[in-house]
Amino acid sequence: MIRSLGKKKQSSTTSRKIFILLAICCVAVATPFSFTGIAVGLPAISNTLGGSPIQLNWAINSFLLTFGSTLMAAGTLADNYGRKRVLLIGSIIYGMFSVCLAFFTINLVWFDLLRAFQGIGAAAAFAGGFASLSQEFEGQQRLRAFSIVGTSFGIGLAFGPIVAGWLIATFGWQAIFVLTATLAVIAFFLAMVFMTESRDPEASGLDWKGAISFTLALSLFTFGIIQGPESGWNHPFVVTLLIAAVVLFVAFVMIERSSERPMLDLSLFRFPRFLGAQLLAVAPSFAFVVLLVLLPIRFVGIEEMDEIAVGKIMMALSAPFLILPIASGYMTRWFTPGIICSIGFAISAIGLYWLGHFTDGSEIDTLIGSLLTIGVGISLPWGLMDGLAVSVVPKERAGMATGIFSTSRVAGEGLVIAVVTAIFSALTSGNIEKVAGKNASLVAQRLVTGDIKEALVLVPSVEKADLHQVYSKGFSTLMFLLCGITVLTALFVFIFLRKEVDTVEE
Template sequence: MALFYAAAPPERHAEIINEVYLNTNQTSGGALRKACVLLSACLIAVANPLAFTGPAVAIPTLGRALEGSSLELAWISNAFMLAFGSCLMAAGALADTFGRKKIFLCGSCALCIVSAALAFSPNLFTADLLRAAQGVASALAFSGVMAALAQEFTGPGAIRAFSVVGTSFGIGLAFGPISSGLMIAIFGWRSIFFLAAVLAGAAFLLGTGVVRESRDPDAAGLDWKGAVSFTAALAFLTNGILVAPAAGWLAMPVIVSLAGALLLGAVFVLVETSARRPMLDLSLFRIPRFVAVQLLAAAPAYAFVVLLVLLPIRLVGINGMSELKVGWIMMALCGPLLVLPLIAGLLTRWLSSAALCGTGLMLSACGLLWLGRWAGGEAGPALIAPLLLIGIGISLPWGLMDGLALSVVPRERAGMATGIFNTTRVAGEGIALAMVNALLVALLIPRFDSLLPEAPSSASAAAQRLAGGDLAGANAALNASSPEALTAIYQSVFSLLLDVLSAIAAITAIVIFIALRGAGRTAELTRSSNP
């Protein structure tokens, strides 16, 4: 450029300087805009786990503050996860069809408004409806901004950008419980919903100016029949699982819910097999390793995610700890996600993905078994150490799963594979929460039946109250025991539940190691570093 400047006639010097200055500003301005788009994605990535873990810490408090049934209390967590998981693929299709920026802005604006509205919920039923709306808004915001981000970064830059977003998600998980506990301690339970609202609002304001609009010119629109049947099937299934422990598996509401889930599931399969551009390409499930990856996607649900809900309920509602203290304790469980997923990616240079994922799940299984031996009392090493082991174990496959989802399918089907994988992961978390809660209630009822054989309905009501962390309500329903006795019963059942989860995690670890040997080479894994 200096030689060109010197060779040019003097009257051209000013023009050349202006051109260089303009190009430099455009380059630096483009880099700044991309950084702001990345920041918008990170804000949404932090807001999503906050929207999930915040209410989990507050569930015992919500049960005492708002009127409603135990089933409505269980839906506080399940409504969000179910709506978020079932709408992810549909939200991605909407973003491709109508515009990524438009869907992102609509989702982040709705997430801000609904999260703020949750703070003013008059009862649990209203809170459940708003939690479902919050899940839909989160799916729109997340799918829109991630699709927009993919248009801004390519090659190694994309790897780094998505890695930063994944780390942001880990930050939300790690600091969600402690921030929510602190907010509850200072301002009360209603304040926790404003955390997600502020982050979503900031993402909306920032994204309005920096995110560029883009569409897929070949998009075929949303598969409405597939989206509606899939979401409805999940809703019926979750409701049936939650209602069954109290009503009985042969009760009419349970039979109707489960039959409806089966029927709608069959409708979904028929719709997707006949659609020209299906939302879910079922032929991918003919690939054995792809099926194994879906099993891996579901593994964190019962080896880690359920603890994000169950453990705060136990520590706050049963053991009587403060929400702030529980938030600090949960750091031992979530903290490893801040660092270890990135380290696991580096370890793939020397170790296979199958070995890392299998080892991680086996460590989580050992941690669950160890945690089941904690008998309550002070939150010392007997509680912190197994939580840390579970967090370390789940962090190893966390950063590799997205890459494995892509490495086991043909390259041209990578987009569909990612959509299926994320839906399996998030929807699986909602189903796992429902099943674990149902199992906990089912294990508690026989213990209370022996205390009140003449009043089985009271035993069922007490079991649901205790599973929701309402120790006083359970004691009042039984009217024949003491809080200490109920705490001992809960501890024994909780230990048995963790043993079951540990066994499932161990079996999954073995299956994953065998099924995925040779899959997910380093070259493939570098395509995705998003934990």
């Protein structure tokens, strides 16, 4: 009888944990889908709402900016006031603004503002959910849970363009936000019913000075990077934005060093493994994530393919995420996570170099082979990253660790997308400057955002085929640059993370 009751209790606990994991996986899928899905929809959104190139850039970056800049604050709030509470509040905000984006969007500026508020809700739900994992799971279960949730994030990231392409072609771009609202509702009810509340007993409140200075610094820096190609890098407004961002970043570091309970424990950066974990967070941005934005824009806007066809091509980049992130967890029986991660980035670098040879009119088989190589490479470290991120801090600071890692990952994605887009625009502008003259910058921005029709209006004397060639040349140069960065990343990840885990003690 006692044994039977014990089995029932164990079964009940297991079921509860499965539903908790499902709730957090919903958040983990919805969050990256919120910006990779939009990349496919930019041409359709632009046709409906109009807007300038910089406003189209903000359609992606406004979400990434608020999400990335508020994650650390959200992680601290979760530790202080309850992980479940922050997850529930975040799900409500995220779902509410998803509905607004689907049904109550007036113009592109309004769309961008709604996206910013959606990002704040996503940050709260994401930080609260990830911090809860360390409290709900122990030992090997905890590592598997982080691996599953990390894989879910990767699936949302990688398959966002595919799902979004089908939704747009079938129902219109508004369906993207109906789906994210649905995932938010599922996460809310599962967490409300099955999750138990937890918090850090030693927490002493939110570091408001640190949160405000960091958020403003990241916002101004991203704004400056996005505004630079349009206004010019020597424009007083752009220069002021970038200088102000640097000053605020310095102020943030000084605030955190003097705080008794900082939002960001700077002492953690003395440990090589912690530095390696942050590099892991940022590396996929330039080795993979930028392609989820640039390729759909190229295929739909420049190559003028339909969204469903684009989704089929993007499958080559995304398919490895169905198997390899989980498989890499089993590979740790024979290799350290650092070695697996560095090998993965080296494979991705090969794929980027291969993709750099994809020009207008190239065989589609060549493109698919390069995308598959990149997908295989980036999938190997993906399932290991989240577990590594929290393995170097005490359990009670899981919210902080999650916040730092997620901030590095998402803020890195936002900044890298902004920086890469600016570099791409500069490369394209340089290639067309001889024939476009003073309009070169405007033409380049239209091409980079996939608006080839408006680019032709700006330079009526230039043939469409010539614009394709200009775009392809800039794209190839960009891929070779990203390849070099990824090779260096593979080397540094190997140096920092090749040894076994050494937990940081307080």
